[in-house]
Amino acid sequence: MVDLRVQIGGGLELKNPVTTASGTFGFGQEFTDFIDLDELGGIFVKGLTLKLRQGNDYPRMAETASGMLNAVGLQNKGIDYFIETTYPDIKKYKTEIFPNINGSVVEDYIAVAEKVNEIEGINALELNISCPNVKEGGMAFGVSCPSAIAVTEAVRKAYDGVIIVKLSPNVTDITEIAKGVEGAGADAVSLVNTFLGMAIDYKTRKPVLSTITGGLSGPAIKPIALRMVWQVYNAVKIPVVGMGGIMNAEDAIEFMLAGSSAIQIGTANFIDPQISIKILKGIEDYCKDNNVSAVRDLIGALEV
Amino acid sequence: MVDLRVQIGGGLELKNPVTTASGTFGFGQEFTDFIDLDELGGIFVKGLTLKLRQGNDYPRMAETASGMLNAVGLQNKGIDYFIETTYPDIKKYKTEIFPNINGSVVEDYIAVAEKVNEIEGINALELNISCPNVKEGGMAFGVSCPSAIAVTEAVRKAYDGVIIVKLSPNVTDITEIAKGVEGAGADAVSLVNTFLGMAIDYKTRKPVLSTITGGLSGPAIKPIALRMVWQVYNAVKIPVVGMGGIMNAEDAIEFMLAGSSAIQIGTANFIDPQISIKILKGIEDYCKDNNVSAVRDLIGALEV
Amino acid sequence: MKKVQDFKVLEYSWLNDENYILKLIADDEIPEIKPGNFAEIKVPDSADIFLRRPISVLDVNYEKKTISFYIKAIGKGTRKLGQLNIGQTVNIVYPLGNQFVVQDEKKVLIVGGGSGIAPFVLLGRELQSKDVDVTFLMGGRTKNDIFLTDEFSKYGKVEVTTEDGSRGEKGMVTHHSLFKSEFDFDKVYTCGPDPMMKAVAKIAESKGILCEASLENMMACGIGACLCCVTPTHDGNKVVCTEGPVFNTKELAW
Amino acid sequence: MKKVQDFKVLEYSWLNDENYILKLIADDEIPEIKPGNFAEIKVPDSADIFLRRPISVLDVNYEKKTISFYIKAIGKGTRKLGQLNIGQTVNIVYPLGNQFVVQDEKKVLIVGGGSGIAPFVLLGRELQSKDVDVTFLMGGRTKNDIFLTDEFSKYGKVEVTTEDGSRGEKGMVTHHSLFKSEFDFDKVYTCGPDPMMKAVAKIAESKGILCEASLENMMACGIGACLCCVTPTHDGNKVVCTEGPVFNTKELAW
């Protein structure tokens, strides 16, 4: 029996390191026909904002080599709808539910965090300072150290649970931001969010996305994401939740070796809605085959 | 007949926009069995340094999803060898030869630039401030605005010809650096160089590359590169030479629409050594089919 | 209940150079499929096709465990799906989306064009089983764009229009004489190019009858998880893969 | 003269579960191929195989325009190359690399293991044509790792060692009795796993004779353009795909 439990900061333990990434797994309900949500280590739900957001105009998606661009723009029904309607339905699942919170100004983040603070049964939130698909706020907070610190400090005051700050990869030195938010009270960091990219239709000579640029995800970004996880792991003391193009158990193990205490599966859920559970089984098999008695022994175990 | 000529800064005209990227095309000689070099708009030769460099240890390469990581580390025989042995052999080709110059300290860049200044028949150099694969210098110059400006200014004093500064994509805001080097006297910018990435072998639990991290290239990076070209095109007045994952004529046209005056073909040369000429023909056919009489009309013609 | 399931290529029927029917066979049970449902097909062995492709279910045989799709090869994915080997494995996620509603209609009109005709085999069969009087109106540029009329004629009357007049009446579907004579349909179903559907919806609305249209869209997941596939409605952006692809055209802000 | 050329799959011969000979046929002329040359093969239709794969030329027939490769399926590329359809197009860049030198040898020893034996068919044939006395020494873990001995026996004597003794002498190639009796070879050629080649080179050097080894390496371009494929030598890093893959082992700093 492999001990699959991992600690992801602030005393929070997950039953296993496999979670699903915000915006790629809806609120979990979309996947109940395919997998047993109870088996997951956790679910990072779709990004939430203070008020309902319609998101960006169509088209919001473009396929790229080994990846995709999205420009959803945080379409969601607002935090109150989540609290009143969605959460009551999904709290029955025996997995950790992580709200992913967003805002245009610091006050929005605070307001959402205060509301999350009141939800019974939620132990942690993911503070998204890295969404590239909104005009205001979003990634702007995550690409400058002072603003990343400011929003983290503000949410720290408003929220008593575990705070996982989601970092943007669109920066010169991600370790600087990671250290900044660590100092500002983050219990963990998650990375990476999507890379700012663009697609053009040479036939129409127009951008494919309504927003011109969008966020790149999928296996294309994996080598960069893995590098960033390794850099951040070596720069901070708080746990790192790694993601970016994880498609199979081998990828997940590589992210753990690079320093991830837990991993998030994103775009891969679109290719195979059962992939999260397959990856969990794959990690377990790897541990068995390699006499790894506790999966946490893989964290940062890269031999350099 | 499509007019294929393009201006790439400092009064330099190329007979067509298709060139090959530094480090992916050797010195051209490697490709003479496959294509007629005279047909190319130009050749950016392998990175040159003041003295011979052995480059990094093996392994230097890892395949990734729709891309590859390299950690060659500027292996080359030094600028003197280029001047005395290589250039006399390749100057016969009726194409523009661009030395790609590198250094660990500003003085190295100056010394190499001064030597290039003396070469009869060379009209331009590419100033590489973005190599992620050397311990000293390299990318360090390209990720900070003051150092990018400093090295550009220094080379501007040492070199009379056209200077194309090659930018690093590993930055928060590439337009800031582009504007900086424009102000410092660059005649054009080329982008992008490779993204800093990493590969791990989960079986051995070791990094695949001897240098742990390396440079990511290929179609995986295309959406990010295209975004950066478009941003830089809108931020500076000097021409932009675009590259990053161009695999076919459609990709090349997209880079031109985003604002590239010329394009460089990199990793694609490894997949198909004839690709550069195929892309040139593809661009020409596109122009014919779409009544584009001069290829320069495509530059920045994106309709947003 | 949605499923991820492996099928094997059983056979191809090529209707012409770029239109084909792909028939797949499974080992496992096939869940119930409703008219309008679609599948997200993983194109096997393809270097440049990362995402699944949404394709409507053309037909299904629960006993023989076969499912078929009518596909028009318009890009790399739909071309590659036409070049698989017999016996090759194809993975699909299905059945997805909502369905065409069949309630107590008496006489309905089904207007289709292009690859949009696929859902109408299952719809025609369901309508027939409920003794609904069905008229199919199929449009295309030339007679070479008109397919499956033999199949449709099993479930109702088939009318055709072509832009060049090479088959049926000459003109667009909305120019068909059907719309000029007494119009006694109580519902219109449509699927095809957007301009066609809009024109059809406009007529239906002007006659005061219900029109359901099945929309196309760029989809990443097909199961409502990514929110990439929205269409604007009078009630905000709706998710086409779960709240659609079939919409009451009155809702749509297109 | 190097070439980029389309071939078609003509036939497979499977030697066992994971070792096979892939024979391709072309429409165009095949350029001259020397013993030791390799090809960079583009694995068709594969989502996760971006770069070409370097594979030694096993054999060539200039009149019939066929070329063959002996491939061991160790990863995704080499596995996929064993699953193509007959008639499927395969694009190769070739002939690449330097060659085994044949000068005025009288009696040579060729030591091979694993997929490293591929270049020795062309080498054996060339040596035979020059009346050189050739001994092949093939090593493997068990008898199931020993291939192509019938072919090699056309060009010389064939000796075998296996680690478990199931065929030939028991032990490593370097333990073979050849090395114990009078050693009158004037050159050794070797290709196979690194440790084997190193051991063989050491013996050759101790006997004061020339040893040529063909090295493996991770390659991106195969034509000297990327400088990814280096090996350290006493004269600095050398490029394996152009300055090799065949090296005089004395040069190597391995």
Ligand SMILES: Cc1cc2nc3c(=O)[nH]c(=O)nc-3n(C[C@H](O)[C@H](O)[C@H](O)COP(=O)(O)OP(=O)(O)OC[C@H]3O[C@@H](n4cnc5c(N)ncnc54)[C@H](O)[C@@H]3O)c2cc1C
């Ligand atoms: C619910 C639904 C049901 C469908 N049913 C069928 C069907 O039964 N038969 C059938 O042949 N097709 C059907 N389609 C359309 C089909 O999904 C697309 O033709 C297919 O995804 C194109 O993939 P490709 O790789 O061939 O094209 P690509 O190479 O990806 O693209 C080629 C061109 O088509 C455009 N395009 C691609 N996908 C779409 C799309 N989904 N909507 C609009 N434009 C697109 C691209 O922008 C590009 O210009 C359906 C689509 C939806 C959403």
Ligand SMILES: Cc1cc2nc3c(=O)[nH]c(=O)nc-3n(C[C@H](O)[C@H](O)[C@H](O)COP(=O)(O)OP(=O)(O)OC[C@H]3O[C@@H](n4cnc5c(N)ncnc54)[C@H](O)[C@@H]3O)c2cc1C
């Ligand atoms: C000059 C030359 C000639 C060769 N001739 C032959 C031949 O005739 N027959 C034959 O079967 N093989 C030959 N090889 C080896 C062959 O190139 C590799 O087995 C092949 O590239 C592996 O590809 P893959 O996709 O199957 O493996 P991958 O899935 O890419 O990798 C599987 C594992 O093998 C390792 N690996 C992959 N490629 C190499 C390599 N080039 N060197 C060392 N380790 C590697 C990887 O690190 C990984 O652990 C030759 C190699 C060279 C350089």
Ligand SMILES: Cc1cc2nc3c(=O)[nH]c(=O)nc-3n(C[C@H](O)[C@H](O)[C@H](O)COP(=O)(O)O)c2cc1C
């Ligand atoms: C369609 C889509 C929507 C996303 N929405 C969000 C979001 O609301 N909040 C967030 O923090 N990240 C969001 N992301 C980013 C993912 O959570 C993840 O960081 C990114 O996709 C990289 O992981 P991957 O390559 O495994 O997909 C979204 C990604 C995609 C593809």
Ligand SMILES: Cc1cc2nc3c(=O)[nH]c(=O)nc-3n(C[C@H](O)[C@H](O)[C@H](O)COP(=O)(O)O)c2cc1C
């Ligand atoms: C093997 C390899 C070596 C490279 N060496 C250099 C170099 O010496 N100097 C340089 O400026 N860029 C170098 N590059 C970067 C390329 O010139 C180019 O910027 C990058 O590969 C992105 O383009 P691509 O995706 O088309 O390959 C190298 C790239 C590769 C793959």
Ligand code: FES
């Ligand atoms: S395609 Fe993902 S929500 Fe519809």
Ligand code: FES
């Ligand atoms: S593989 Fe590119 S130089 Fe050898």
